[in-house]
Amino acid sequence: MRRAILSAAVLLLSAGAALAQQDPGPPETSAGKPLFTFRSALWVNLHHFLYVLGRACNGTPDSRRAAVNAPADTQGFEALTPKERQTWEHAIAYYRSDVSPKDAVFDHGLVAMTNAIAAAGDSPSLAGVDIPASLRAVLEASTPVYRKVWWERHAQSNRARIEELQSLLARYGKPISDMLTHVYQQSWPPEGLTVQMCAYANWAGAYSTEGRLIVMASAYDGISKSEGLETVFHEAMHQWDDSMIPRLRDRAQRLNVEIPRDLFHALIFYTVGYATASVVPATTRMPTRSGRVACRGVRNWTNTGCGICAVKGLSTALSNA
Numbered sequence: 001m002r003r004a005i006l007s008a009a010v011l012l013l014s015a016g017a018a019l020a021q022q023d024p025g026p027p028e029t030s031a032g033k034p035l036f037t038f039r040s041a042l043w044v045n046l047h048h049f050l051y052v053l054g055r056a057c058n059g060t061p062d063s064r065r066a067a068v069n070a071p072a073d074t075q076g077f078e079a080l081t082p083k084e085r086q087t088w089e090h091a092i093a094y095y096r097s098d099v100s101p102k103d104a105v106f107d108h109g110l111v112a113m114t115n116a117i118a119a120a121g122d123s124p125s126l127a128g129v130d131i132p133a134s135l136r137a138v139l140e141a142s143t144p145v146y147r148k149v150w151w152e153r154h155a156q157s158n159r160a161r162i163e164e165l166q167s168l169l170a171r172y173g174k175p176i177s178d179m180l181t182h183v184y185q186q187s188w189p190p191e192g193l194t195v196q197m198c199a200y201a202n203w204a205g206a207y208s209t210e211g212r213l214i215v216m217a218s219a220y221d222g223i224s225k226s227e228g229l230e231t232v233f234h235e236a237m238h239q240w241d242d243s244m245i246p247r248l249r250d251r252a253q254r255l256n257v258e259i260p261r262d263l264f265h266a267l268i269f270y271t272v273g274y275a276t277a278s279v280v281p282a283t284t285r286m287p288t289r290s291g292r293v294a295c296r297g298v299r300n301w302t303n304t305g306c307g308i309c310a311v312k313g314l315s316t317a318l319s320n321a
């Protein structure tokens with residue numbers, strides 16, 4: 001009997017070892033650094049929270065998206081004193097007029113400020129950070145209010161999403177990374193990419209822009225689980241835009257084919273959707289944005305015809321060339 005128990009234990013141990021062996025570990029760059037490093041920092045969280053609240057106050061159409069339902073995030077607000085409320089309202093009013101009308105991805109000035117704020121991490125103040133004095137004053141004044149009501153909850157949500165992503169990356173990230181770099185014939189920056197995890201990001205729930213800035217929203221369940229895995233690679237692939245878009249345009253010109261304005265974006269959706277779906281088992285996958293869903297999304301964004309269909313057309317043209 002004792003022998004049988006021992007054999008069962010050995011069997012279980014070897015099964016565990018086999019499972020551990022199947023896990024290839026997180027994806028790395030050519031320099032052996034982690035491809036993704038996640039941060040959850042105070043200033044950049046406060047900045048994005050005020051940014052989406054300012055857009056909601058301005059009634060911009062994108063502020064009605066599920067990823068930016070920040071006005072409903074009021075738990076604990078009643079604990080604020082009248083003075084604290086006044087400080088908070090002043091901060092939102094400032095963002096509403098000076099920051100939120102700008103696009104988080106394409107406005108160079110705002111992107112530079114966001115990069116500077118992100119670099120400040122959790123510093124006690126924003127001294128020496130290259131942002132307008134008025135913005136610094138608003139952020140520093142509203143921080144105690146943010147800490148009192150939201151920060152602990154937002155940081156907890158960030159930590160949970162980072163943990164979930166790291167576990168998915170350890171299991172599935174390497175083959176996805178290998179597939180993407182192979183298909184695109186591109187490599188990741190040797191030092192890796194930093195992802196700023198914030199409760200809120202922008203209407204899309206995640207974005208990637210100049211200065212290697214990548215932001216993801218942890219308060220948005222639409223990019224949790226396998227969708228989060230797909231999203232982090234989607235945003236990382238945008239860092240190849242500057243080298244890939246000219247290559248695509250050049251190739252299309254030589255083939256004498258018309259390409260829709262947003263073909264490159266459709267290629268990202270399609271490729272990373274395909275890579276994720278081929279690695280993550282169907283039973284643990286969220287409904288993916290690739291295929292028909294992305295097809296509808298791309299058509300809505302571009303008004304230039306369906307990007308996915310254009311991808312297929314170009315692939316055919318390329319394979320026949």
Ligand SMILES: [Zn+2]
Pocket residue numbers: 234238265268
């Ligand atoms: Zn994108």
